[in-house]
Amino acid sequence: GAGVSQSPSNKVTEKGKDVELRCDPISGHTALYWYRQSLGQGLEFLIYFQGNSAPDKSGLPSDRFSAERTGGSVSTLTIQRTQQEDSAVYLCASSIDRGNEQFFGPGTRLTVL
Amino acid sequence: KQEVTQIPAALSVPEGENLVLNCSFTDSAIYNLQWFRQDPGKGLTSLLLIQSSQREQTSGRLNASLDKSSGRSTLYIAASQPGDSATYLCAVRPAQAGTALIFGKGTTLSVSS
Numbered sequence: 001g002a003g004v005s006q007s008p009s010n011k012v013t014e015k016g017k018d019v020e021l022r023c024d025p026i027s028g029h030t031a032l033y034w035y036r037q038s039l040g041q042g043l044e045f046l047i048y049f050q051g052n053s054a055p056d057k058s059g060l061p062s063d064r065f066s067a068e069r070t071g072g073s074v075s076t077l078t079i080q081r082t083q084q085e086d087s088a089v090y091l092c093a094s095s096i097d098r099g100n101e102q103f104f105g106p107g108t109r110l111t112v113l
Numbered sequence: 114k115q116e117v118t119q120i121p122a123a124l125s126v127p128e129g130e131n132l133v134l135n136c137s138f139t140d141s142a143i144y145n146l147q148w149f150r151q152d153p154g155k156g157l158t159s160l161l162l163i164q165s166s167q168r169e170q171t172s173g174r175l176n177a178s179l180d181k182s183s184g185r186s187t188l189y190i191a192a193s194q195p196g197d198s199a200t201y202l203c204a205v206r207p208a209q210a211g212t213a214l215i216f217g218k219g220t221t222l223s224v225s226s
Contacts, residue, residue, distance in 0.1 A: 004156075033213050043202070045213040059213070091156060099144055099206070102214060104157040
């Protein structure tokens with residue numbers, strides 16, 4: 001595709017429910033990143049995938065958060081037992097390799113009621 | 114721990130003015146620095162990427178400089194236009210392999226006609 005795409009664009013859920021957020025990176029990009037942007041906060045790194053290497057999960061805030069990347073392309077970020085503090089915009093980015101320019105998707109706005 | 118600071122947090126200027134946005138970082142061991150633009154409710158658009166070995170990059174009315182030793186970068190916008198109104202984010206990529214971007218909290222620019 002022409003750019004990074006994310007779905008859904010908006011997600012409203014009830015506290016305690018699980019949610020899945022999807023990211024389609026730019027074709028051919030080996031590196032994929034998930035970030036979170038909370039109201040009043042800057043963007044914070046969550047998790048990073050590079051090719052077939054083990055992901056860097058150092059930014060995940062709790063064990064309720066997990067992510068996978070299937071076939072080196074599409075990635076899914078899963079949040080289990082959502083809490084109100086999980087409300088944020090979740091942004092995905094990809095780059096052709098780990099040191100290169102990162103291109104961002106439009107984000108998924110998650111609201112936990 | 115790398116920290117990125119952007120000053121000012123907000124800036125209002127009349128159309129036609131030249132302006133400078135500032136970014137500082139605490140650890141000079143960076144791989145590159147990237148400037149982004151974010152419109153309300155949207156994802157990030159990459160503006161300029163400066164590698165650690167470079168001093169500046171230019172794109173149209175935008176010029177970004179990098180002084181790695183002093184931990185500073187500036188984004189210069191010439192002849193500002195109302196369409197430049199957005200939040201501008203600075204992000205550094207640490208020199209360690211496999212690390213994600215560390216973002217400042219941004220400068221929100223408003224250009225009045």
